[in-house]
Amino acid sequence: MAKRRMQQLDLFGGFEPPAPPPSAPIKKGRDEPLVWVAEVWLLRDYDASEASILRHITLRKGLNVLWAPPTPEDIENRLGDGQITGHTAGKTTFCRMLRYLLGEQRFSTTRGQEKIRDALPDGWVMAAIVVGDARWIVGRPFGLGLHPFAARGMSFAEALSERGRGGYQDFLADIRRVVMEPVPVKELPHQREPIAWEHVLPWLSRDQESRFAGLVEWRDPSSESESPRLVTDDRHVVLRALCALMSDEESEAQRRYEDLALEKQSLEERAPRLADRAAEDRRRLARLLGVEDDTSDAGPLFAARFRETVSRRKESVAAAEEALAAQALAVEQAEEAARQAAEACGVRVEALREAEARREEAKRPSEKKREPEEGAKAPLPVLAGVCSVPLDVAIAKGCALAASHPSATPITREGKKALAEAVMDAKRTLAEARSAQKEAAAEHARQRSALSAEEKRIARERAAIEEVERLFGYMTAAEREADANTERLVIVTDAVKASSERQAALRREQEEAEARISERFRDVVRALLGDHVEARVEVKGRRLELRVEDRGERDGAAMQTIKLLAFDLAAMKLSTDGHGQLPGLLVHDGPREADMDGRIYERLFLYARHLEESSNGSPAFQYIVTTTAPPPKEMQKAPYLLEPLLDASKPEGRLLTMDL
Numbered sequence: 001m002a003k004r005r006m007q008q009l010d011l012f013g014g015f016e017p018p019a020p021p022p023s024a025p026i027k028k029g030r031d032e033p034l035v036w037v038a039e040v041w042l043l044r045d046y047d048a049s050e051a052s053i054l055r056h057i058t059l060r061k062g063l064n065v066l067w068a069p070p071t072p073e074d075i076e077n078r079l080g081d082g083q084i085t086g087h088t089a090g091k092t093t094f095c096r097m098l099r100y101l102l103g104e105q106r107f108s109t110t111r112g113q114e115k116i117r118d119a120l121p122d123g124w125v126m127a128a129i130v131v132g133d134a135r136w137i138v139g140r141p142f143g144l145g146l147h148p149f150a151a152r153g154m155s156f157a158e159a160l161s162e163r164g165r166g167g168y169q170d171f172l173a174d175i176r177r178v179v180m181e182p183v184p185v186k187e188l189p190h191q192r193e194p195i196a197w198e199h200v201l202p203w204l205s206r207d208q209e210s211r212f213a214g215l216v217e218w219r220d221p222s223s224e225s226e227s228p229r230l231v232t233d234d235r236h237v238v239l240r241a242l243c244a245l246m247s248d249e250e251s252e253a254q255r256r257y258e259d260l261a262l263e264k265q266s267l268e269e270r271a272p273r274l275a276d277r278a279a280e281d282r283r284r285l286a287r288l289l290g291v292e293d294d295t296s297d298a299g300p301l302f303a304a305r306f307r308e309t310v311s312r313r314k315e316s317v318a319a320a321e322e323a324l325a326a327q328a329l330a331v332e333q334a335e336e337a338a339r340q341a342a343e344a345c346g347v348r349v350e351a352l353r354e355a356e357a358r359r360e361e362a363k364r365p366s367e368k369k370r371e372p373e374e375g376a377k378a379p380l381p382v383l384a385g386v387c388s389v390p391l392d393v394a395i396a397k398g399c400a401l402a403a404s405h406p407s408a409t410p411i412t413r414e415g416k417k418a419l420a421e422a423v424m425d426a427k428r429t430l431a432e433a434r435s436a437q438k439e440a441a442a443e444h445a446r447q448r449s450a451l452s453a454e455e456k457r458i459a460r461e462r463a464a465i466e467e468v469e470r471l472f473g474y475m476t477a478a479e480r481e482a483d484a485n486t487e488r489l490v491i492v493t494d495a496v497k498a499s500s501e502r503q504a505a506l507r508r509e510q511e512e513a514e515a516r517i518s519e520r521f522r523d524v525v526r527a528l529l530g531d532h533v534e535a536r537v538e539v540k541g542r543r544l545e546l547r548v549e550d551r552g553e554r555d556g557a558a559m560q561t562i563k564l565l566a567f568d569l570a571a572m573k574l575s576t577d578g579h580g581q582l583p584g585l586l587v588h589d590g591p592r593e594a595d596m597d598g599r600i601y602e603r604l605f606l607y608a609r610h611l612e613e614s615s616n617g618s619p620a621f622q623y624i625v626t627t628t629a630p631p632p633k634e635m636q637k638a639p640y641l642l643e644p645l646l647d648a649s650k651p652e653g654r655l656l657t658m659d660l
Contacts, residue, residue, distance in 0.1 A: 029577045029620060033584030034178050036061055036622035037098060038135070039128040041156065042656060046124055046141075048157040054123075054657050057094075057642055062612035062619040063605065065635060066094055066626040068646035089646035090655025091626035092208045095589040097125045098624070099205050101138050103172050103198060105226040115660040116142050126156070129171075132178040136171050172197065175583075183581045184247030188234040189542075199238050202227045203568075204582075208589040212561040215239070215544060236543040243571050244513050244580040245539060250506045257499040264496055267489040274482035281475035288468050310465060310472075317461050324454055331447040338440035345433040352426035359419045514539055516579055520570035521546070527607045528562055528600050537567070558596040565591055565604060569623075573611060576620040584621040592629045605631045609640070 042055040057066075068089035093108065100107035107125070108116060116123065126139040137159030140148040150171035151159035176197050188195050202218035202225075209220035216235035219227045230238070240246040289309050518536040525535035525548055534549040546563040548554045568586055575582035592601045605625070612619045630636065647653030654660075 029616075030575065030584065031620060032133075032618065033061060033130075033620055033622050034132060034581075035102075035175060035583040035585045036130050037101075037127055037585070037624075038130055039156075040094075040097070040101075041124075041126040042097070043124040043126065044120060045122045046160065048160050055644075055655065057644075059622070059624070059642065060639060061622050062615075063608040063635070063640050064622065064624045064642055065605065065631050065640050066091055066624065066642045066646065067631065067636070068626075068628050068648065069630065070628055089648035089653065091628070091646060092589055093655050095205060095208065095587055095624075095626060098127070098587060099201065099225070100140055101125060101127045101129065102201055102205075103175070104201060106224060107140075107142070109222070109224045112660075113142075116656070117144075119658060119660055120656070126159075128156070131171070131174045134174060136174070138168065138171055140168075179581060179583045183241050184244070184249065185237060185241035186248050188230065188237055190231045190234045195238065195241060196228075198228050199230060199234075200242060200583075203235075203238060203242075204585055205587040206564075206568075206589065212564045212591060212593065214560075215546060215564060215567065233542045239544055239571075240539070240542075242581045243517050243574060245510065245517065245544075247506075250503075250510065253499060253503050253506055257496065257503055260492055260496045260499055264489065264492045267485055267492060270485055271482070271489065274478060274485050278475060278478035278482050281471060281478055285468060285471045285475055288464070288471065310468060313461065313465055317458055317465070320454065320458050320461075324451070324458065328451055331444070331451050334440070334444040334447045338437070338444045341433070341437035341440040345430070345437045348426070348430040348433040352423070352430050355419070355423045355426040359416075359423055510539070513579070516577075517570060517574055520573045520577075521567055524566040524569045524573070524607060525562070527610070528566060528603045535563075535566070537570075558593050561591065561593045561596060562600065569604075569607060569611075572621050572623065576611070576615070585624075586621065587624045589626045590628060591625065592627065598629065601629055602632045605635050605640075609635065 037059050039059065040055070040057045041053055043052050044054055045052045068091055093112070096104075096107050107113060121143050123142040124139050125142070126137065129136050129138050134152055136150050136152050137154055137156055138148070138150045139159070147166065148168040149159075149162070149165070150167040151162045151165070152167070152170070152174075154162060179200065180195070180197055183195060185195055187193065188199070203216075206212065206218050207220045207223045207225065209223045210217045211220075216232060216239065218235070219225050237246070291309065514537065521537050522535045526533055529548070529550070532550065533554075534547075536547050538545045538547060544567075546567055548559060548563055565588065568588070571580065571582050572584065572586050574580050575584055591604065608623045608625075611621065611623075625631075631640070635641065644653075646655060651657065651659045
């Protein structure tokens with residue numbers, strides 16, 4: 001602590017910055033600012049002649065002071081003396097012109113633009129701006145209807161002749177490439193749009209109208225800048241992103257960890273359900289197969305037992321189906337036998353009818369045969385090979401066969417007996433035929449019933465096999481899902497662990513980054529207020545908070561301004577050390593507040609000079625300060641002081657060399 005106090009007290013006489021804390025990585029600083037302004041021209045017309053050039057201001061890397069001195073204190077002050085020297089001389093207009101060249105839409109308020117356009121309708125502002133290792137000549141008009149331009153690697157005069165080729169968007173694209181592409185945050189969380197140069201420029205060139213009222217109060221509505229309007233949290237994101245206090249990887253790592261943790265929880269909850277479902281499917285399958293459900297026999301062994309059992313059942317069904325074909329043939333044969341028995345029975349019925357007809361005919365041998373009366377029954381049909389002509393008609397017609405028929409002559413007792421026996425034989429034969437027909441029909445019915453029962457049994461067996469195969473599919477699918485769940489759980493568990501470790505590493509990096517910005521902030525605050533003061537930068541949620549303590553926390557309007565100036569300078573110093581993406585360009589327009597102690601204000605310039613002198617070689621920053629209050633005497637000259645001195649008491653002393 002004593003060493004630090006000695007260093008701080010000797011701040012502006014050979015001060016060596018403190019070594020980084022042991023945890024902070026040593027990183028090579030920058031050699032050059034990422035963006036800085038080398039020259040500015042204010043033109044009456046689009047012309048490189050001396051007559052057209054209103055102002056030619058040369059700037060440098062390091063500290064640049066644009067001063068509009070106040071009325072000397074030794075001049076007597078009188079009521080009604082309206083002499084104004086330091087105010088309205090053009091300091092803010094100069095800052096607005098720089099912002100205009102760097103991409104802001106407007107170069108003044110609406111009223112201010114109207115006055116400048118009225119006075120300089122063909123006027124231009126041009127500058128030589130270095131982006132990375134490229135020198136650009138950039139020009140923008142005051143008047144309406146003309147387009148800006150930019151030329152790379154040309155002189156002022158050459159660029160004027162090349163205006164028609166455009167190039168201004170190429171210039172802005174070069175700034176985005178050099179400054180914005182390396183920024184580790186790509187999107188503003190609330191705006192849901194990429195973080196852009198247009199979001200950074202307001203911080204680098206705070207509105208004079210904002211009066212340094214807040215850390216992220218960069219643009220006041222009264223300035224009518226038309227800069228992008230960001231919510232407060234997104235403006236803090238811009239600060240943190242450019243100071244290496246956050247990255248998309250940090251937020252992405254957090255989102256990934258949360259996603260993985262949720263997936264892990266879901267996998268863990270599903271695991272027992274999937275295992276239970278697979279086990280239940282296996283138990284049901286075992287019951288259907290009639291095998292024992294042995295958990296030690298699950299997996300491939302159970303699958304092998306299943307396939308063996310199902311294979312045997314399928315073989316049995318195939319054999320039954322082969323036997324079913326033979327059984328169907330037997331049914332067909334039984335059906336044919338029943339049909340033949342039915343035909344035979346019909347033959348026997350006809351034979352009986354014929355025998356009975358002969359017997360009845362024999363009872364009336366001598367009666368005169370008469371024609372059948374109308375309505376009488378037709379003679380019964382006879383068997384094949386037997387004449388169908390009635391006997392009496394045949395005899396009357398002289399048929400020799402009919403004459404020889406036994407009935408043509410009187411029948412003897414023996415003949416009648418023979419006819420009676422013939423009828424009895426026919427009845428007996430018919431009864432036997434009917435019995436045979438009945439047996440054949442019964443056999444056919446039995447065979448058909450057996451065939452139908454076997455077909456149904458085979459169908460049931462096939463359905464059962466299909467059911468067990470379907471259930472086996474369910475079981476194996478459940479087992480595969482359970483296995484996949486287990487495998488994924490292992491992967492996700494490892495990923496959660498890796499994500500947690502990465503978050504811890506990122507948190508350590510963030511803590512180191514917070515320590516770095518706090519260290520630089522403390523150095524600046526102590527340089528301005530004294531070694532006894534404590535100061536730090538805190539990250540609270542998505543916002544930065546600045547703390548300054550001197551026997552308690554200190555605040556107030558002047559202290560608020562000091563904190564903001566100190567933070568901006570600390571961020572600039574951080575960038576020169578190689579941390580973050582602040583481009584090294586910083587513009588403070590009239591930063592002294594009315595109640596800020598003059599000696600503290602002077603130390604602002606002294607600290608900037610110290611940063612410049614402690615650089616190895618050329619300064620890696622450009623700090624532009626406009627002021628009415630005088631800088632330290634040793635800085636009221638070149639190389640720190642810009643030419644010209646502004647003086648509002650006379651037209652040629654104003655920035656545009658005229659009263660507006």
